[in-house]
Amino acid sequence: MPQTPKPLVILQPAPQLRDRIFREETLARLNEEFDVLDLEATPSGGSFRAALPDVFAIVGHPELPADTIKVAENLKAIINVEGNFFPNVDYAAAFRQGIRVLGCGPAYSQAVAEYTLGLALDLARGISREDRAMREGTERWVAGSNHDSVLLRKANVGFVGYGNLGRALHRLLKPFNNTIRVYDPWLPTSVLEDADLIPGSLKETLAQSQFVFVFATATAENLHFVNAEALDLLPPGARLILVSRANVVDYDALLERLAQGKIFAAVDVWPTEPLPADSPFRNQENTVLSAHRAGGIPEAFYSIGDMVCDDLELLKAGLPPSRLQIAAPELVTRYRNKPVS
Structure with missing residues (x-):
């Protein structure tokens, strides 16, 4: 047959x-x-x-x-x-x-989520910054380098976008008992509320969050929507983690606020990759730099x-x-x- x-x-x-x-x-x-x-x-x-x-x-x-x-x-x-x-x-x-x-896309979600959590913990405690200091012999012992450290536990957290990456990180954050606000114009508030999240506008999400995770995808409508005005909504000392798409962020405005010491940031995606050797981002001590490696394991x-x-x-x-x-x-x-x- x-x-x-x-x-x-x-x-x-x-x-x-x-x-x-x-x-x-x-x-x-x-x-x-x-x-x-x-x-x-x-x-x-x-x-x-x-x-x-x-x-x-x-x-x-x-x-x-x-x-x-x-x-x-x-x-x-x-x-x-x-x-x-x-x-x-x-x-x-x-x-x-x-x-x-x-x-x-879903294949990368868990890897990106775990890496993103690591970036947030680094920003909270200055892990990579103090590693560099110790290698250079300029470390400060015990509490001497903890003046700007914060806890992720019980912190107010904001998600800009709640797709595959946001959902994966949400699961990992459960033990930290955070209050999580989400701005996602593609989802009804009921979806977020059913996930025990607080729906919010972009302004509310940025202004009320100590840690902000930007997961938004790049579209024809949202180029650089995380701009100077949006960044100025962040509370002093806020931690901003960028792991999705560079197109959604105004990097000139971000650099200006990092240089002024207003916020901390961890950045895995860049408008030009590789990041130019003379990029001023390389000189910002309040910034964790990453070479677009969150998901590619x-x-x-x-x-x-x-x-x-x-x-x-x-x-x-x-x-x-x-x-x-x-x-x-x-x-x-x-x-x-x-x-x-």
Whole structure:
């Protein structure tokens, strides 16, 4: 009896790397369940175009204008494995054709949340600052370096954005017994209240929080919305943690307030990466610097491959995906995130 052909999957993960997101056994699982056209291993534009009429899913980031999508009449899913929805896909055409658009953002959430908690504790207690001082022989012992230290426990906390990252950090903050206010214009207040959070405006969230975590994604509407006016709402000595998208922050205004000693900040994302060697941010002792490394750990990368296999197998069985993020038609074209190198 002839075997049923396996569904065809195009694998073209660049700028991601195949072996960074698929363990050997996970890649074997993918190949067992699907006929995989691996365009990282054997790049060929001709192979891609020839496969379009039969393709079941595309894992990666090729250019997909409307006319290309139309040819892919059996396509069920476009799976982003980099973490940002780029404008190289005609999303409206994909949705009209009933194609699922999925993203791997949830794979990074736990790693980013744990790192973010570490940044907050560092800002609260000056850990990396005093490490540098001790290496330089200028340390102050016992209480001598604790004049600006605070507790995270029971502190007023603000979240700017409550998506994957905010939810993951919220779970980690439970033992700290914080009062948490959230500004997220994409969520109804009932969702936040059901999570035991206090909904607030941006002004309320910034003005009443000793620790502020900026998780907002970059959109066409919110460029630099954490600007000078917003930063001036922060209480003196507030701790600002930036781990989502640089586009949402006015870094010139932030630098000015850091130089004046008004606030502390931990920054993992930058408008220009790598951060220029002569950037004045490198000279701010009240700032923890990080090279966009919060989420990119091996466990997070490998979880992408696991999620891809899980959801492809669900789709193959005629079931909806459950692990990857499902792109909302109302939002996906509004994102203005930059690729991460």
